[in-house]
Amino acid sequence: MTTIFEVLNLSKRFGGLVVTNDVSLTLNKGDRVALIGPNGAGKTTFVNLVTGHLKPGAGTVRMDGVDVTADTPTKRVRAGLVRTFQVTRLFSEMMPEEHVALALLQREGRSGQMLTNYHFMPEIMSETYDILGVLGLRDVAKLPVSEIAYGQQRLLEIALAMALRPKVLLLDEPAAGVPHADTVLIEKALAQLPPDLAVLMIEHDMDFVFRFAQRVIVLAAGAIIFDGSPEAVANDPHVREAYLGSYADARSVA
Amino acid sequence: MLTISSIAADALAYGMVLFVISIGLSVTMGLMKVVNLAHGAFAMIGGYIASYMVQQMGMPFGIGLLIAVAGTILIAIPLERLLYRRIYGASDLTQVLMTIGITFAIIGLANFIFGPTLKTIPLPSQLQGPVNLGFRSIAAHKIFAAAVGVVVAGALWFLIERTPFGVRLRASVDDAPMAGALGVKTSWVYAVSFAIAIGLAALGGVVGAQLLPVEPYYALRYMVTFLVVVSVGGAGSIPGALLAALLLGAVNTAGRYYVPEYGEFFFYAAVIAIVSIFPNGLLGRAK
Amino acid sequence: MTDTALSTTPVQPVATPTQRPFMRDLFAVGVIVVIAVAGFFLLPTNLALLTHIVAVMLLVLSLDLVTGYAGVATLGHAALYGAGAYAAGIAATKFGIVDPIAMLGIGAVGGALVGLLSSAVILRGHGLSQLVLSIAVVQLVREAANKASGWTGGSDGLSGIAPTPLLGLFRFDLYGRTAFIMAVVLLILVFIALRIIVRSPFGMLCRGIKEDKVRVRAMGAPVYTTLVKLYVISGAVAGLGGALAAVTTKVVGLDSVSFEMSAEAMVMLVLGGTGQLFGAMLGTLVFIWFEDMVSTINPFHWLTIIGALLVIVVLFAPKGFMGAGNALIKALQRRSGGAK
Numbered sequence: 101m102t103t104i105f106e107v108l109n110l111s112k113r114f115g116g117l118v119v120t121n122d123v124s125l126t127l128n129k130g131d132r133v134a135l136i137g138p139n140g141a142g143k144t145t146f147v148n149l150v151t152g153h154l155k156p157g158a159g160t161v162r163m164d165g166v167d168v169t170a171d172t173p174t175k176r177v178r179a180g181l182v183r184t185f186q187v188t189r190l191f192s193e194m195m196p197e198e199h200v201a202l203a204l205l206q207r208e209g210r211s212g213q214m215l216t217n218y219h220f221m222p223e224i225m226s227e228t229y230d231i232l233g234v235l236g237l238r239d240v241a242k243l244p245v246s247e248i249a250y251g252q253q254r255l256l257e258i259a260l261a262m263a264l265r266p267k268v269l270l271l272d273e274p275a276a277g278v279p280h281a282d283t284v285l286i287e288k289a290l291a292q293l294p295p296d297l298a299v300l301m302i303e304h305d306m307d308f309v310f311r312f313a314q315r316v317i318v319l320a321a322g323a324i325i326f327d328g329s330p331e332a333v334a335n336d337p338h339v340r341e342a343y344l345g346s347y348a349d350a351r352s353v354a
Numbered sequence: 355m356l357t358i359s360s361i362a363a364d365a366l367a368y369g370m371v372l373f374v375i376s377i378g379l380s381v382t383m384g385l386m387k388v389v390n391l392a393h394g395a396f397a398m399i400g401g402y403i404a405s406y407m408v409q410q411m412g413m414p415f416g417i418g419l420l421i422a423v424a425g426t427i428l429i430a431i432p433l434e435r436l437l438y439r440r441i442y443g444a445s446d447l448t449q450v451l452m453t454i455g456i457t458f459a460i461i462g463l464a465n466f467i468f469g470p471t472l473k474t475i476p477l478p479s480q481l482q483g484p485v486n487l488g489f490r491s492i493a494a495h496k497i498f499a500a501a502v503g504v505v506v507a508g509a510l511w512f513l514i515e516r517t518p519f520g521v522r523l524r525a526s527v528d529d530a531p532m533a534g535a536l537g538v539k540t541s542w543v544y545a546v547s548f549a550i551a552i553g554l555a556a557l558g559g560v561v562g563a564q565l566l567p568v569e570p571y572y573a574l575r576y577m578v579t580f581l582v583v584v585s586v587g588g589a590g591s592i593p594g595a596l597l598a599a600l601l602l603g604a605v606n607t608a609g610r611y612y613v614p615e616y617g618e619f620f621f622y623a624a625v626i627a628i629v630s631i632f633p634n635g636l637l638g639r640a641k
Numbered sequence: 642m643t644d645t646a647l648s649t650t651p652v653q654p655v656a657t658p659t660q661r662p663f664m665r666d667l668f669a670v671g672v673i674v675v676i677a678v679a680g681f682f683l684l685p686t687n688l689a690l691l692t693h694i695v696a697v698m699l700l701v702l703s704l705d706l707v708t709g710y711a712g713v714a715t716l717g718h719a720a721l722y723g724a725g726a727y728a729a730g731i732a733a734t735k736f737g738i739v740d741p742i743a744m745l746g747i748g749a750v751g752g753a754l755v756g757l758l759s760s761a762v763i764l765r766g767h768g769l770s771q772l773v774l775s776i777a778v779v780q781l782v783r784e785a786a787n788k789a790s791g792w793t794g795g796s797d798g799l800s801g802i803a804p805t806p807l808l809g810l811f812r813f814d815l816y817g818r819t820a821f822i823m824a825v826v827l828l829i830l831v832f833i834a835l836r837i838i839v840r841s842p843f844g845m846l847c848r849g850i851k852e853d854k855v856r857v858r859a860m861g862a863p864v865y866t867t868l869v870k871l872y873v874i875s876g877a878v879a880g881l882g883g884a885l886a887a888v889t890t891k892v893v894g895l896d897s898v899s900f901e902m903s904a905e906a907m908v909m910l911v912l913g914g915t916g917q918l919f920g921a922m923l924g925t926l927v928f929i930w931f932e933d934m935v936s937t938i939n940p941f942h943w944l945t946i947i948g949a950l951l952v953i954v955v956l957f958a959p960k961g962f963m964g965a966g967n968a969l970i971k972a973l974q975r976r977s978g979g980a981k
Contacts (some may be wrong), residue, residue, distance in 0.1 A: 110796065149861075153855075172858075173858050174858050174861050174862065174863055177859060177860065177861030178861045182859075183855075183859060185855075186860070189853050189855055189856040189859070190853070190856065191848065191849050191852040191856065192852060193848070193852065194845070194848065194852070195847070198845060201845075202842065202846065202849060202860065202862075203860050205842045205845075206861050206862045207861070210842055211843070211845075211846050212842065212843055212867070212870070213841055213842050214838045214841045214842075214843040214844070214874075215837055215838070215839075215841060216841055216842065216944070217662075217837075217840050217841060218842060218845075219662075236776075241971060260860065264861060265859065324845045343733050350800060366792070376716075376919060377737070381643060383769065386825040389768075389769055389772065402745040437952065440956060441955070446714050446768050446769065446771075446772065447708065447911075448955055448959070449717070449909050450714065450772065450907075451907070451908070451954075451955050452906070452951065452955040454904060454948075454951060454957065455947070455948045455949065455950070455951025455952040456948065456952060457948065458944045458945065458947050458951065459944070459945050459948030459949050459950025459952070461941065461944050461945075462943075462944040462945025462946075463942045463944060463945060463949060466941060466942075466945070470941075539720075542702075570941065573649055574901075578776050578780070578900060581769075581772070581773055582773055582776075582777070583770050584769070585770050585772075585773040602874075616779065616784075616788065618784045619781065619784040619785065619788065622777045622778075622780045623668055623775045623781060624786065625773065625774075626762055626777045626778070626781065629760065629766060629770050629773055629777070630765050630766070630774070633765070633766050633767065633770045634770070635770075638803060
């Protein structure tokens, strides 16, 4: 049980609005954690804060024991903290093959080379197609991303994350916008993630959450109100109140 | 030796003319988010129409001015419908290219219709000659330019802050889709705002014809100046445009008198410094 | 393990340029050589114009790097070209360095240096402020060139640049034959180098930066330093163009570092098609050729035509002549190719 990711007392406010309220959590190697909460709870804000896209008002973020709170987003990625985006962010005119190759080249520190071509690097090419194969993207590897299905674009996001060999992976609604029939493929992809990788997934699809997570954290109004097993989450009174408001106890009145 | 007060008068007049022309561009950029490099071309058109009306048709200055403003707006309306509407939301480069293209075409047409020589707009007798202010004499047309600037600033402020149209305008600037969802006809707001912006450009072109002479390359020559005023002041900000226009007018005029060798150098160095420190302009809103 | 149930996209991908890079490159170089040879023999009295076209092609190619590939919109790129021209000119007239290849090298360094400095200013802005900063930079450099007349000749410019024979063998003759051949060889070498760079990991990074900077950072790749490196390379290419102009026309003037030249370069690039290198060259050729023909009749008609052409290209052919040509070829392929 080794701790790989720690967030301590993270806070952020915009003027009078507190969007992140003294949040602390820990991830160990191999964790499969789901972060859920009603809309506006601040889940994506949390991801933006820990990845360095947003500056916190207070708090610490630690990766593998090292304090990364002052690091740029790029530095954190290189330290092993990788995220995917809720709304796909890809290079619409480039191919999946190029996306994954570029991520690999970056990981290997070769993305600044000007006189080489990744097609002549067999290690890069083979790892690229291994990753694409795991995610079922081999057949569309050479199509511009703008021409592949949205579900496949979501899978490509995961492929990019995997290519970077992260220690901690933050998935922001990986199944968002994907037709229900296709979420199976995303689940299959997530099942193939390395076992010692710590994964935190934001999701709204509760079936997905219960099949994936061994631990659930609930965020409401910027604060953590539950951190425990998936079985206990549905019955927790704080969670019910957060989702259902004062009607949570309405049944007992009748 | 020219004294501070006459340099100040020059700077004020020049700055006010810049303001009257540039405020329209600031509105276009702040509202429709269109980098309209052809804005100066519309000021030029206004100047040409006024010159033609007063010189060739013998109309009084005031009438010529009104016709110039109305005429320029009439010319701009089909351009907005056919061309500008297609580039709202397009990339900066696309807008720059399209509006440069429009500018080139207008320059070519201006030369074709009016010839390459400089056009003057004869001022009415009230605006000719100096006005004795007691401590100094200042050319009447410069005071007129300054006065027009003040009136425009005030009228715009009133329009934007105190009228129902202004409310719709501000809503569309803040969040166009939301404003549309609430029933604001954003395309109509855009069209009217564009007309106002162009009308102001034409007004500035006429009022400032003494300082910015009307000839076919006017549209290109001052393109950069108006762009600089808007980016220094902050797109969409009236006080910003006023501040920037006066500031840049002062820097330019003072530079021309005191350090004529290096005037332009300092001007552009100042622009770089200001825009680097204030990327949204001095009084602009952060995106 | 793979599952294609997801999509209705065709399994047969359309042949992309990266699949046959060498053939395309060879073809492109071949086209350049053919056109150059044709120009050499068909227009022996007009070689000065053709050489001028090649010099400007280098500027527009350098602009394509930063704008077409990396998405940095700039109206100040002539500063890099002019820097190269003045560097070569000053080296010749003030320091007696008159070997043409040395002059080209100095021009490249001058352009790269100004590219580095420009990027420090220009990359700080976005959108409008970036455009204004780029304009301010070129105007500033122009003013500097205007005022430092001891070095630059001020508004009169530099003249009397007298390059020694190329490689010690080929004199720069009155017809401009040596100059033209040198220009074409330089162009081909630069073109090949740029094709390699554009397809390299660095080039892919630049293309990624153009599309989505956030995604690039999320991959752990640096954005700012990459763009600065690109600007240095672009500056070297533009500087080569300026130096070429200095060596072959033997004069350097303020017009080589002006907002007008930057705007014209952008127009040429867009007309030809951004992000394709070849488009930069095609746009330059067409623009300057037409300008030479039409503006002797009436310079204003020229402006009107270009203005109208720009509007048409922006609205209907955003990828320029190259894009329109590619679309035409694809349409013809589909027609004759038959079944999908």
